[in-house]
Amino acid sequence: MHIIFYFLISILFLFSINASASTPAPSDPFAESCNALSPSAEKTAIPPITMGTTNNLRRTTGSLITAKGSPVIIYGKLLDEYCMPISDARIEAWQESTSKVIGSGTTFSNNLGLFTLLGVFPPEASANTLVHIMVYREDFPDFKTAIYLNNPTSTNTPLGIPSLTAHLDTSDTANNLGAPYYITLTLERKVQYRQY
Numbered sequence: 459m460h461i462i463f464y465f466l467i468s469i470l471f472l473f474s475i476n477a478s479a480s481t482p483a484p485s486d487p488f489a490e491s492c493n494a495l496s497p498s499a500e501k502t503a504i505p506p507i508t509m510g511t512t513n514n515l516r517r518t519t520g521s522l523i524t525a526k527g528s529p530v531i532i533y534g535k536l537l538d539e540y541c542m543p544i545s546d547a548r549i550e551a552w553q554e555s556t557s558k559v560i561g562s563g564t565t566f567s568n569n570l571g572l573f574t575l576l577g578v579f580p581p582e583a584s585a586n587t588l589v590h591i592m593v594y595r596e597d598f599p600d601f602k603t604a605i606y607l608n609n610p611t612s613t614n615t616p617l618g619i620p621s622l623t624a625h626l627d628t629s630d631t632a633n634n635l636g637a638p639y640y641i642t643l644t645l646e647r648k649v650q651y652r653q654y
Contacts, residue, residue: 495539496622496643499602505590506552510563514576515553515589517561525560527580529636530607532589532624536571537644538598543571544645547595553577554588576635579607589624593645601645 510519517524536544545567552562560578567573579587593601606623624639 494644495646496601496603499604505550505592506562508562509550509552510561513551513563513565513574515551515561515563516576516578519563525578525580527578530577530579530639531635531637532575532577532605532607532639532641534567534573534575534591534640535642536567536573536593537642539644539646541644543567543569544595544598545569545571547571547573547593547598549573549575550592550594551575552590554590577607579637591643593643595645597648598645599648601643603643605641607639 508519512519516529534549536547536549538544547567549565549567550562551565553560560580563575565573565575575589577587577589587607589605589607591601591603591605603622622641622643624641627638627640
């Protein structure tokens with residue numbers, strides 16, 4: 459009786475190994491190299507006077523009116539130059555299209571360095587949709603940049619900001635919050651020790 463029991467257990471164990479081997483591993487949308495530091499912008503557009511208190515850039519805080527266009531969700535990941543996640547960073551962001559601010563907001567990165575922003579892709583097809591981001595964290599210099607939700611049509615980017623284009627994940631069809639965009643930002647730590 460015990461032999462039959464152990465035989466059945468071993469068959470189930472082998473079946474579970476074969477089943478897991480045939481299942482492809484999900485692709486990591488953040489599987490980008492973190493060796494290169496993300497370009498920082500010395501000058502950015504002037505931020506809104508009042509920064510929103512949520513991560514929703516589709517509308518101003520307290521307003522029920524949302525911006526026109528297709529909803530998008532931006533998944534970001536903050537890493538340092540050693541590919542370690544940056545947690546508890548304050549991220550202030552505002553979105554603009556054709557130099558008009560759509561909405562602004564504030565969020566924080568979690569223990570894995572992940573953050574989320576809700577945005578909108580405006581109906582103007584020719585517009586370069588920018589999401590301006592400012593990152594504040596102790597032990598790191600203030601970081602400012604802009605993320606394009608579409609590739610700029612010209613080589614001259616607005617404000618002279620190096621192009622950081624968010625990656626659109628077309629395989630994520632179950633997402634009902636909007637088109638998912640992914641971006642990894644790699645920041646450099648401050649030098650904490652005096653060098654002689």
